[in-house]
Amino acid sequence: xIREDFKEILRLVRPGSRVLDVGCGEGVxxxxxxxxxQVDGRGLEIxxxxxxxxxxxxxxxVQGDADQDLDHFPDRTFDYAVLSQTLQATRRPRHVLDxxxxxxxxxxxxxxxxxxxxxxxxxxxxxxxxxxxxxxxPWWETPNIHLCTLADFLALTDELDVRIDACAAFAxxxxxxxxxxxxxxxxxxxxxxxxxxxxxxxxxxxxxxAEPPAPSGDLFDG
Amino acid sequence: MAELDFxxxxxxxxxxxxxxxxxxxxxxxxxxxxxxxxAYRTWGTLNEDxxxxxxxxxxxxxxxxxxxxxxxxxxxxxWTRLVGPGQPIDPARxxxxxxxxxxxxxxxTGPASINPATGKAYGLTxxxxxxxxxxxxxxxxxxxxxxxxxxAVIGGSMGGMQVQQWAADYPDKMFSAxxxxxxxxxxxxxxxxxxxxxxxxxxxxxWKAGAYALGKSRPEKGLAVARMAAHITYLSEPALQRKxxxxxxxxxxxxxxxxxxxVESYLRHQGASFVDRFDANSYLYITxxxxxxxxxxxxxxxxxxxxxxxxHVRFCVLSFTSDWLYPTAENRHIVRxxxxxxxxxxxxxxxxxxxxxxxxxxxxVMDAALQGFLSSVERERGLSK
Numbered sequence: 001x002i003r004e005d006f007k008e009i010l011r012l013v014r015p016g017s018r019v020l021d022v023g024c025g026e027g028v029x030x031x032x033x034x035x036x037x038q039v040d041g042r043g044l045e046i047x048x049x050x051x052x053x054x055x056x057x058x059x060x061x062v063q064g065d066a067d068q069d070l071d072h073f074p075d076r077t078f079d080y081a082v083l084s085q086t087l088q089a090t091r092r093p094r095h096v097l098d099x100x101x102x103x104x105x106x107x108x109x110x111x112x113x114x115x116x117x118x119x120x121x122x123x124x125x126x127x128x129x130x131x132x133x134x135x136x137x138p139w140w141e142t143p144n145i146h147l148c149t150l151a152d153f154l155a156l157t158d159e160l161d162v163r164i165d166a167c168a169a170f171a172x173x174x175x176x177x178x179x180x181x182x183x184x185x186x187x188x189x190x191x192x193x194x195x196x197x198x199x200x201x202x203x204x205x206x207x208x209x210a211e212p213p214a215p216s217g218d219l220f221d222g
Numbered sequence: 223m224a225e226l227d228f229x230x231x232x233x234x235x236x237x238x239x240x241x242x243x244x245x246x247x248x249x250x251x252x253x254x255x256x257x258x259x260x261a262y263r264t265w266g267t268l269n270e271d272x273x274x275x276x277x278x279x280x281x282x283x284x285x286x287x288x289x290x291x292x293x294x295x296x297x298x299x300x301w302t303r304l305v306g307p308g309q310p311i312d313p314a315r316x317x318x319x320x321x322x323x324x325x326x327x328x329x330x331t332g333p334a335s336i337n338p339a340t341g342k343a344y345g346l347t348x349x350x351x352x353x354x355x356x357x358x359x360x361x362x363x364x365x366x367x368x369x370x371x372x373x374a375v376i377g378g379s380m381g382g383m384q385v386q387q388w389a390a391d392y393p394d395k396m397f398s399a400x401x402x403x404x405x406x407x408x409x410x411x412x413x414x415x416x417x418x419x420x421x422x423x424x425x426x427x428x429w430k431a432g433a434y435a436l437g438k439s440r441p442e443k444g445l446a447v448a449r450m451a452a453h454i455t456y457l458s459e460p461a462l463q464r465k466x467x468x469x470x471x472x473x474x475x476x477x478x479x480x481x482x483x484x485v486e487s488y489l490r491h492q493g494a495s496f497v498d499r500f501d502a503n504s505y506l507y508i509t510x511x512x513x514x515x516x517x518x519x520x521x522x523x524x525x526x527x528x529x530x531x532x533x534h535v536r537f538c539v540l541s542f543t544s545d546w547l548y549p550t551a552e553n554r555h556i557v558r559x560x561x562x563x564x565x566x567x568x569x570x571x572x573x574x575x576x577x578x579x580x581x582x583x584x585x586x587v588m589d590a591a592l593q594g595f596l597s598s599v600e601r602e603r604g605l606s607k
Contacts, residue, residue, distance in 0.1 A: 056591075056594025062561065072562060
C-alpha cells in the first residue's frame with residue numbers, strides 16, 4: 001500500500017531527476033522514486049535506525065536534520081527537495097523553506113493544515129489544543145512546534161517570492177485532490193496540503209551551477 | 223607462502239612484495255625509498271571480471287592480519303567480526319587484501335628494516351612518511367596483485383585516513399569507500415597526545431637517538447608509556463568507569479606507588495604487551511604521518527576539492543557517540559565535504575559508550591550498517607541480486 005501523498009509525489013517528480021528527501025525515515029519514498037522514476041536519490045534523516053534501514057536499501061542517506069544540515073549542500077544540487085510532514089517540526093521553517101529552494105529547483109512540501117475545520121472546531125468548542133487524525137499527539141508531546149494554516153503558508157510563499165507550481169489536498173486516507181490554495185474554503189477543507197514550489201523566475205538548466213570547480217593540481221601525485 | 227587458517231577450505235595467501243629495483247617510492251618529503259617491501263595477506267580469489275577486491279587499511283598499532291589467525295601471537299585477526307567466512311567481508315565472495323603500512327613493523331619496510339645502502343637498520347635515517355606515501359605504496363601492491371578496480375576500500379581510524387587519501391588520489395581505482403571513526407586532519411589535541419607518546423619514547427635512555435637496534439636493549443619503558451597514554455584516548459570515561467571504577471587490585475591501599483587501582487594495572491599491562499609487538503621508532507614515524515595528515519591543506523584548503531574526482535564513488539561514513547579521539551563532528555566534517563563535492567555519501571552516528579575503540583569491538587549496529595552498505599554496493603556492481 002503506497003501512501004496517498006507518496007503517490008502524488010511520484011506523479012509530480014520527473015523520471016531520472018535528482019531528488020533530496022529531507023526526513024526520509026526508512027527510505028520508503030526514496031526507494032519508490034528510485035525504482036519507479038529512476039531518480040538519483042539522496043536522503044537526510046535524523047534517526048540512526050532510519051539511516052541504517054536506508055543503507056541496507058542501498059540509499060545514500062546522511063544522518064542529520066533539516067535545521068542544520070541543508071546549509072552544507074551547494075546551490076541547485078537537486079531538481080527536487082522533498083520535505084514531507086516535517087516543516088512544522090523544524091525550528092526555523094522559513095529558513096528551511098528558503099534553503100530547500102536554494103539547493104533544489106523545486107521543493108515538494110507537505111504539512112498538516114491548522115486551519116482545517118476539525119482543528120478550528122476543537123479549539124472553539126473544547127477550548128483545548130486539537131488532537132485530530134493529522135495531529136494525533138497532545139500538546140506536551142507533539143514535535144510540531146511551528147504549526148500553520150494554509151493561509152499562513154501562502155503568505156510565507158509570497159514573502160519569499162516563491163511560485164506555486166502545484167497544490168493538492170488530502171483528507172483521511174483518500175486520494176489527492178488538486179486544489180486552488182487561494183480559495184478561502186480550502187483552508188477549511190484541506191486536512192493536509194502538499195505544495196510544489198519553485199523560485200521566481202523559472203529555473204534554468206538544473207545542472208548548470210551544480211558542478212564544483214575542477215580540482216587544482218594534486219600535490220601528492222608527484 | 224600459503225596457509226590454511228579458517229575452518230574450511232579458505233586459502234589465505236600473502237607474503238612480502240618487493241618493489242621492482244628500478245621503481246623507488248617517491249615520498250612527499252622529497253626523499254625516495256629503494257627496494258621497498260610490503261608485507262600483506264589476501265583471502266579469497268579475484269573473480270574473472272576483477273570486480274570483487276576489497277582493500278582493508280589498518281590503524282596505527284595494527285597490521286595486515288585482519289582476519290584468520292595472527293602467525294606470531296596466535297590470536298584471531300583484529301577484525302574477524304567483519305572479515306571471514308559468513309561475515310560482511312567474506313573470502314567466499316571477496317578477494318580481500320590487507321597490507322602493513324610502510325614505516326610499520328610487521329614486515330613492511332620501516333625504521334627497523336635494514337637500509338640496503340649501509341647494511342644497518344635505518345633508525346632515524348628512515349625518511350618521514352605521510353598517509354599519502356602509505357597509500358601510494360599500497361596502490362602499487364594492489365596493481366601488482368592484478369587488481370585494477372577495488373570494490374571497496376575500508377578502514378577505521380588511521381585506516382579511514384588512508385581511505386580518504388585513496389578517494390583523493392586514486393578515485394578511478396575504487397567503487398566504494400568506508401570510513402569509520404576517522405578525521406580529515408589531526409586536531410591540536412590529537413597532535414598533543416601523540417607528542418606525549420613520542421616524548422616518552424625519546425626520554426627513555428634506551429632509545430639512543432633511535433639507534434637502539436645496535437645495542438641489546440630497546441626503549442621498552444618509553445614505548446609502554448606512549449601506549450598507556452594513547453590507550454586512554456581510545457576509551458571513553460564511562461567505559462573506564464564501568465570496567466574499573468575505583469576498584470583496587472587487592473584489599474586496602476599500599477601507601478606507595480604500586481598499581482593500587484585496577485585501572486593502573488590494566489594500563490601497565492596494555493603498555494607491557496604492546497612493546498612485544500611494536501617498534502618504538504615505527505611508533506614515532508606513524509604518529510608523525512597521522513599528525514601531518516590534513517587532506518584539505520593539500521587541496522587548496524577545501525576538503526571538498528579532495529573528493530572532486532570521486533563523485534562516482536559510494537561512501538559510507540560511521541562514527542561513535544562516545545569517541546572523543548575522532549569525534550562525530552570530525553566525521554561529519556568529512557560527510558559535509560563529500561556532500562559539497564557531489565559525492566554519494568551515507569553517514570550514521572552509532573550509539574556506543576565504548577569510545578574510539580568501538581570500531582574494533584562488538585557493535586551490532588555498525589555491523590548491520592556495513593553489511594547493508596556493502597550488499598547494496600555489490601548489487602550495484604552486479605556481484606549479487
